[in-house]
Amino acid sequence: MEHASFIFGSWIITAVSVGAYAIWVLRRGRELAKQATREEMPWT
Amino acid sequence: MAKTSGTGTSATRRLGIVVILMLATLALCGLWFSAEDVVQGSTVRIMYIHVPSIWTAYIAFGLAALCSGVYLSGKNRSLAWDRVAGASGEIGVLFVAVSLVTGSMWGRLTWGTYWVWDARLTSTAFLFITYVGYLAVRQLGGTHRQRARRSSVLALLAILEIPLVHFSVTLWRSLHQEASVANPNAKVELDGLMLFSLFLGLVAFTMLFVWLVLHRQRAMMLEDAFSDRGLDVAITARRNEAGA
Amino acid sequence: MSTTGISKRRVVIAVARKDLTIEWNSRILVNQVAPFAAIVMVLFAFALDNDGILQRVAPGLVWLATLFSMLVVIQRSFTVESADGALDALRVAGVDMGAIFMGKTIALMVQLFVLELMLVATAVILYGVEMTLAGFCEAIVTLVVATIGLGSVGTLYGGLAAGARGRETLLPLLLLPAVAPVLIGATRATEAAFGSGGTTVSEGWPWIGLLLVFAVLFSAVGTVAFGPLVDE
Numbered sequence: 001m002e003h004a005s006f007i008f009g010s011w012i013i014t015a016v017s018v019g020a021y022a023i024w025v026l027r028r029g030r031e032l033a034k035q036a037t038r039e040e041m042p043w044t
Numbered sequence: 045m046a047k048t049s050g051t052g053t054s055a056t057r058r059l060g061i062v063v064i065l066m067l068a069t070l071a072l073c074g075l076w077f078s079a080e081d082v083v084q085g086s087t088v089r090i091m092y093i094h095v096p097s098i099w100t101a102y103i104a105f106g107l108a109a110l111c112s113g114v115y116l117s118g119k120n121r122s123l124a125w126d127r128v129a130g131a132s133g134e135i136g137v138l139f140v141a142v143s144l145v146t147g148s149m150w151g152r153l154t155w156g157t158y159w160v161w162d163a164r165l166t167s168t169a170f171l172f173i174t175y176v177g178y179l180a181v182r183q184l185g186g187t188h189r190q191r192a193r194r195s196s197v198l199a200l201l202a203i204l205e206i207p208l209v210h211f212s213v214t215l216w217r218s219l220h221q222e223a224s225v226a227n228p229n230a231k232v233e234l235d236g237l238m239l240f241s242l243f244l245g246l247v248a249f250t251m252l253f254v255w256l257v258l259h260r261q262r263a264m265m266l267e268d269a270f271s272d273r274g275l276d277v278a279i280t281a282r283r284n285e286a287g288a
Numbered sequence: 289m290s291t292t293g294i295s296k297r298r299v300v301i302a303v304a305r306k307d308l309t310i311e312w313n314s315r316i317l318v319n320q321v322a323p324f325a326a327i328v329m330v331l332f333a334f335a336l337d338n339d340g341i342l343q344r345v346a347p348g349l350v351w352l353a354t355l356f357s358m359l360v361v362i363q364r365s366f367t368v369e370s371a372d373g374a375l376d377a378l379r380v381a382g383v384d385m386g387a388i389f390m391g392k393t394i395a396l397m398v399q400l401f402v403l404e405l406m407l408v409a410t411a412v413i414l415y416g417v418e419m420t421l422a423g424f425c426e427a428i429v430t431l432v433v434a435t436i437g438l439g440s441v442g443t444l445y446g447g448l449a450a451g452a453r454g455r456e457t458l459l460p461l462l463l464l465p466a467v468a469p470v471l472i473g474a475t476r477a478t479e480a481a482f483g484s485g486g487t488t489v490s491e492g493w494p495w496i497g498l499l500l501v502f503a504v505l506f507s508a509v510g511t512v513a514f515g516p517l518v519d520e
Contacts, residue, residue, distance in 0.1 A: 002086045003153050010090045010146040011075065014097065018252070021138050025259045029051030032266035040269045043053055043262060116516060170465050177462040184452040194448055197517045198462075201444075204509065205466050212469035212498055216476070 051262035059255050066248035073241040081238070090150040092241050096249035097143035098168070103253060104136030105175065109203045112196035123268065124261070126192035129199055131260035133178050135253060140172045163217045167210040174202050188268055296387045303391025308398060310368055317361065317399050322406055325357040329410045342415040344485050347478035349415075350407045351434075351471050354400065358438060359460055361399050362446040365392060370450045375518060385515030389443060393510065397439035404431045408478075417482050422489045426496075427481035433496055434474040436503035441466055444510040447518045473498040 033041060052060075074092035081088035111129035115121060147165070148158040159165065182195050311317055332349045336342055342349075369375040378388060408427060411417050419427065445463045449455035473495045479485060480492025 004086075006149050006153055007075070007086060007089045010149045011071065011093055013145055014093045014142050017138065017142055021135075022256060022259075025256060025263060026050060026052070029259055029263040029266070031050075032263060032270065033050040036266050036269065040266060041262075043051075170468060173461070173465045177458070177465065180458055180461060181448065184449065184454065184458070186452060193516060197513050198448065201466075201509070201513065204505070208469050208502065208505070209465070212472045215494075215498065216472045 051259045051266075056255060056258050059251065059258075063248060063252045063255055066244060066251065070241065070244050070248055073237060073244065078237045078241050079235060084154065087150055087153045088238070090146055090153075092245050094143055094146040094150060095242060096245035097139045097146065099246055100249045100253045101136045101139040101143060101171075103250060104132045104139060104257075105171070105199075105202070107257075108132040108136065108178075108199045112199035115192055115196045116200070121189075121192075123188055123192055124265075126188070126196065127261045127264040127268070128257060130179075130182050130195065131257045131264060133175055133182075133195075133199065134260065135256050137172065137175045137179060139249075139253075140168065140175065144168060144172060161217065163210065163214040166213045166217075167206065170209045170213075171206055174205060178202060188272075296384055299383055299387035300391045300394065303388050304394040304398075307365060307368070307392060307395030311364075311395070311399060316364060317402065321357050321360050321399075322403060324360065325353045325403055325407055326410055328353045328356060329407065329414060333414060343417060343482075346411045346415045346417050347482055347484060348471075348475045350404070350411050350478060351474050353407050354404055354438070355464065355467060355471065357403055358400060358442055359463065361396060361403075362442045362459065362463075363456060365396055365443070366446045366450040366455075375450065379518070385518065386511040389447070389510050389514035392447075393439045393443040393507070396443055397435050400435050400438055400442075401431060404435065411482075417484070419482060420489065423481040423483060426489050426492050427478060430474055430477040430481060430492065430496055430499065433499040433503055434470055434477075437470050437499055437506055438467060440503065440506040440510045441470075444506065444514060444517070447514055450518065469502050470499060473502070 038044060070092065074089055078089075078092075080086050084091075108129040111125045111132065115125035115129065118125065147168075151160065151165075152158050178195060178198050181198050182191055184191065184194065186194075329349065332353075333342060336345065375388075379385065408431070412419070442463060445459060445466065448462065449458050452458075477492040477495040477499065480487045480489055480495070483489070
């Protein structure tokens with residue numbers, strides 16, 4: 001494929017940055033939920 | 045729901061699995077199965093993530109403004125609106141950043157430079173900076189209500205500001221048209237699979253956005269609850285001190 | 289919110305007069321902001337060491353120097369309010385926030401206008417800018433209209449961060465992107481007025497139109513949005 005480095009590069013950048021954010025959000029939620037009471041988590 | 049870990053529920057877990065499957069399909073279709081474009085060649089493959097990213101960013105900022113409007117106009121003024129707006133703004137900033145980076149990589153291949161002073165590019169950069177400012181305002185401190193008020197007004201101002209910036213930049217570019225941009229609106233011939241990839245990208249990214257907002261605003265709800273709790277503890281301690 | 293007997297116009301005038309009196313007594317604008325703006329103009333000349341370039345870019349430099357100086361003026365305008373809780377006191381007293389916005393905007397506009405006149409004069413003297421009479425009139429109109437826009441949006445964003453920690457660094461981040469249309473419009477209009485780069489005076493008027501749209505829009509929005517912004 002022509003320009004493979006740029007094309008894969010752009011996909012990898014997207015995947016890594018969005019993935020890292022998603023993991024951060026999940027971890028943060030899990031960490032906070034450990035100390036939370038049931039009433040503070042109305043979605044459960 | 046029996047088992048809950050953190051901000052997830054069985055619904056978000058199912059949604060997450062669907063999103064991952066769709067993104068995997070998108071990668072296969074976009075990078076492998078779909079044909080190269082007649083005009084753009086292989087660079088069209090960047091578009092399958094670039095276009096959905098900016099689309100998601102627009103949805104995110106639109107939702108942030110909508111929730112901010114509801115918060116300001118509503119009678120009960122639930123902070124939930126503010127948190128959805130905040131989560132949405134944060135995710136929007138992420139996706140604008142991604143689309144600026146992927147867009148400039150596409151530009152390097154197509155135009156030979158990472159950046160051109162094209163109206164659309166310039167106002168997207170302003171969009172990015174404006175919402176970075178929005179996130180900074182949310183970090184200002186004060187009460188949750190203050191944060192909600194400030195950021196809601198700002199989100200609505202941004203919606204007013206962005207078209208104005210875009211308009212003035214367009215006017216500016218139209219009179220200084222020396223930058224030779226290979227017509228960015230060149231007709232792109234899309235065959236079936238290319239069209240499918242693009243469409244799949246839009247749907248997958250939108251669902252990814254929904255998933256992220258759900259988790260993020262729940263995390264924000266806990267953050268708010270904890271800072272309230274910290275405040276309550278401090279007030280009780282102070283009262284006890286005063287009483288003793 | 290009721291104005292409790294005092295007419296809105298009188299609140300506007302009182303607030304504007306108060307801000308200007310404080311400014312006049314402290315002389316911060318004259319003693320600190322204006323010299324700052326002048327030194328920025330001199331530094332631009334050092335950075336762009338070429339007479340031809342300076343004349344060409346003089347309008348842009350005038351407006352950049354205005355924007356940077358404006359940040360300082362706005363910070364001051366709201367430090368005065370939040371330092372002793374004056375804004376809260378006015379709010380508790382039931383004073384119309386829209387009127388306070390207008391008063392502060394007018395005070396800011398007067399200060400900005402003085403600053404801009406000084407900067408244009410600096411450009412004429414230091415950068416060798418020459419103007420026709422028509423160009424001079426156009427420059428004045430540009431200054432007035434751009435100042436209305438800058439004053440409104442500056443007061444609005446100044447009020448947003450007033451009283452919060454870290455506002456000094458936040459204001460430029462919020463304000464500078466928002467005033468980009470003013471920078472574009474005012475620079476083009478001033479270019480036409482200065483005749484820099486072979487532009488003619490008539491080319492400037494559409495840009496003044498853009499400035500006018502900005503000014504009308506943000507003075508209207510500011511009057512409405514200022515209350516909710518500083519309320520609570």
